[in-house]
Amino acid sequence: MRRQPVVAPSRAGVRPAVEAVLAGQARRRDYGDHMQQRRVGRTGLRVSSIGLGTMTWGRDTEEHDAAEQLKALLDVGGTLVDTAAGYGNGAAEALLGHLLGSGVDRRDVVLASKAGMRGGVADASRRTLLDDLDDSLDRLGTDHLDLWLVEHPDPATPLEETVGALEDAVRSGRTRYVGLSNFPAWKTAQAATLLATAGPGMAAVEMEYSLLQRGVEREMVPAARSLGFGVLAWSPLGRGVLTGKYRATVPASSRAASPHLRGFVEPYLTDRSHGVVEAVMTAANGLGRTPLEVAMAWARDAPGVACAITGARNAGQLRGVLAADDLELPEAIRDVLDEVTAPGLGYPERP
Template sequence: MSYLARHERYQTMQYQRTGRSGLKLPTISLGLWHNFGDTTLIDNSRTLLRHAFDRGITHFDLANNYGPPPGSAEENFGRILREDFRPYRDELIISTKAGYTMWEGPYGDWGSRKYLIASLDQSLHRMGLDYVDIFYHHRPDPETPLEETMGALNQLVRQGKALYIGLSNYRPERAAEAFALLREMGTPCLIHQPKFSMLERTPEQGLLQVLQQEGVGCIAFSPLAGGILTDRYLNGIPHDSRAASGSRFLSQEALTQDKMTKVRRLNALAEKRKQKLSQMALAWVLNHAQITSVLIGASKTAQIDDAVSMLTNRDFTHDELALIDEITT
């Protein structure tokens, strides 16, 4: 049965302007880092994407190496796009990235012009697209001149393969240098994607200020700290959880007694606010003026619904913010 998007999909989602650009993003975006590779049934991935779009989530975030195996998330997304979302392409923001290891040899990693241009060509082929809306350099390259990396990103926009450019995982000083280069080239950076949550507050140490000054948007990844900022681990480690599986993205060792004490105190505050810990965690990130959107992962449609429902309770009192600071810093 062909997919027909829900008519009311835009009525409950909130959209925010990205920095000083003309582009608006949904405050909740869907990341395809997990649950969209070949280890997941394609029908499950299709259900998540359909449900997200039906709830007004118009931004789907990928990378060349998402899977597993690397590349499979883009391939599967491309199939679903072709079969379900082709009529809605102009209502979607599709982003992808390059910067981590993608193929063997000296040209499949980091930030050379050779790698970035070849990688985006491969990504477009996998997804069946003529262009992506946002193309990110996924991580800074300590050896390639910044002028080469930014020049490649500028070239891809000039070629029509990407509409906007983003950066991810750049420290404040390096980000400022990159922004200046891109601005001189006539392709200003649209957005930066850092890791940011109540338990990972590094962006507050300079990056958010740089983004504010430069008029660059910000989309936070891992706002739930890999699942720690949910009710999943409040009473131990479930046998079917990511931490129990030996995942490299969340180890049992990361769930220290000190960290879980903080999480339980945060959960008590969330309960007073009459929302789930995960919802409060998303709302806290969005409370920062520089934040355009938060990236969520999902394995169930209920997780998408929880995130969107947060939008009705995303404000904090001064005392609540002070308590969160006391707990987490």
């Protein structure tokens, strides 16, 4: 008999579902002053379980705040810093490069960047990718990246050409590892096969993953497990919605109030999202933690995830995220959050 797709409970049933299993305090992991380091897939690359995103650097986040964020991450043993050639048209990389050149030991940072977007349009041609890589290295003030990713699929460029550029980057020493971001699973698997044949292999994919966006569980996470690449989760806080800040209104200082980021947040300001936020709030209240910490711990420890990457407007916000480092969700709480947010599965993912 064919199994029916999992359907999340209605908004009215979400909070009671969490309350029904909530008991006791969350267990704490003894990391001391050092964040857990994880292998990325079956590679030798290791990254911190929480990483720092720089999408707003050089635009909404100024140098002083960026410097404090980088220090806050490194102070707790965080290593992964994620950027992209297209963030602020290079401004984020330039700011990060300035900070790396101001007393930060390059070996303390796992530096990841992305390429292949020009003016909001995907361009994963060999010329654009390698030009972007050279420009990124110049702005970052380094001779290599630890991880280089193609940011978005380009239907106009053969995948073999895109993969060839990744191979060139590894062979030339300009990056240690390569991967993809925001590609569908079938195309990712094809690229992984091509890269394995060529030699460098695919280390990682960077995908949106949170309690509000679990689509990667249908095919990408199983592909990663089978083919040996790791998953880096971007926007683990559901574009900020899972913090609870939008429960009553849109704060004037929030991304949803920003002219250039409003469209990024609005897709998650829905009744369904509100129900999920209420479930997270209920769990957080019962555990004596913040909803931000609960949402972050869920994404960070989701099967297959090597690192959860989060951006922050200032160091205070980032420290709130890093506070989740010691939180391990009780199994019962994780199970109920899994259940109430489960993506619908059917043919062919679940015959």
